[in-house]
Amino acid sequence: MECGLLIVLSGPSGAGKGTICKELCERNKQYRLSISVTTRKPRKGEVDGKNYFFKDLEQFQKMVEENQLLEWAKVYDNYYGTPREYVEKSLKEGYDVILEIDIQGALKVKEKFPEGVFIFILPPSMEELKKRIINRGTETEEEIMKRFKSAYDELNYISKYNYVVVNDDVEEAIKKIESIIIAEKCRVDRNKEYYLNIREGLV
Amino acid sequence: MECGLLIVLSGPSGAGKGTICKELCERNKQYRLSISVTTRKPRKGEVDGKNYFFKDLEQFQKMVEENQLLEWAKVYDNYYGTPREYVEKSLKEGYDVILEIDIQGALKVKEKFPEGVFIFILPPSMEELKKRIINRGTETEEEIMKRFKSAYDELNYISKYNYVVVNDDVEEAIKKIESIIIAEKCRVDRNKEYYLNIREGLV
DSSP: OOOOOEEEEEOOTTSOHHHHHHHHHHHOTTEEEOOEEEOSOOOTTOOBTTTEEEOOHHHHHHHHHTTOEEEEEEETTEEEEEEHHHHHHHHHTTOEEEEEOOHHHHHHHHHHOTTSEEEEEEOSOHHHHHHHHHHHOOSOHHHHHHHHHHHHHHGGGGGGSSEEEEOSSHHHHHHHHHHHHHHHHHBGGGOHHHHHHHHTTOO | OOOOOEEEEEOOTTSOHHHHHHHHHHHOTTEEEOOEEEOSOOOTTOOBTTTEEEOOHHHHHHHHHTTOEEEEEEETTEEEEEEHHHHHHHHHTTOEEEEEOOHHHHHHHHHHOTTSEEEEEEOSOHHHHHHHHHHHOOSOHHHHHHHHHHHHHHGGGGGGSSEEEEOSSHHHHHHHHHHHHHHHHTBGGGOHHHHHHHHTTOO
């Protein structure tokens, strides 16, 4: 079976990454969302092993020490990480693994998986982003300002990514990401073996 | 208006480029097929200014001298070329221009348009390719052998292309090319201006 692609999605809070990832995975059975490990407390409705693997600080530190995390970071007083085994196993099974992580995490993953596909999700405008962060209603005013400032700073990292998708329309954004995944599988770099085989009459 | 992309499609005779190009342009109004200039005689049903711009040798040479051709080549005793003006005008008008040309031509275009998207169409197997060339029935036996040998040699050039699309199913091949075009428009390299503007609040 052919190995899947690792798709890394980042972008400022409020760009709409969560909705996009959820829809992508619901519509495409060959996509599998990576599940993060976190030390933060579950929010209402979040399920362990589905939304996150919830761990306490001691368990998390053990995973770090045993090199079980592809990347990890402290964000807003909590630790988050990507379990290496779950990602690698899914890729080998042929799934395209979608990793929704912040920029620090994405850059660390890029070091270990340069063959991954790095997609930056942009809000249609900074004005719209501010609205979306405020409308969420789950953040304190201080957190809103912190997130908005972060969003600005994060734009500097777009050039580290392969693709940028503007989320002014969720359907369009999803179609673009699906197209990126199809296109990446056609890249010559990823198909050397196939076309050498066809030349030798092995296909 | 945003500039279109130049999409260059090549691949051995019998890989199915013609059908794919025709379908792509019929289904996508923003795609426009580039029209070649040729000195070969029109085949039955071919229309000047639609299938080709048919020119005599003298007119063709004049276009070469006046640098009106993006590339030109002699293939099977006839001259073929790509009129620069038609391509550049279409791109500026926002069309994605599809150029179906042989490999020599594609490589010359790549020198002048490195930002083009270069797609190699492969037959599902060399066995299948042979069948297709024979079933065409429009070639002499000598021509069939010549084309088949060319097809083998041409496989060496795949690495000069960005993408490879295996045409084992026309619908799938078309979907892949449409996806490649959508994906290419999302590439970070092609969107620097946009994300600089969004940062400055200009979008």
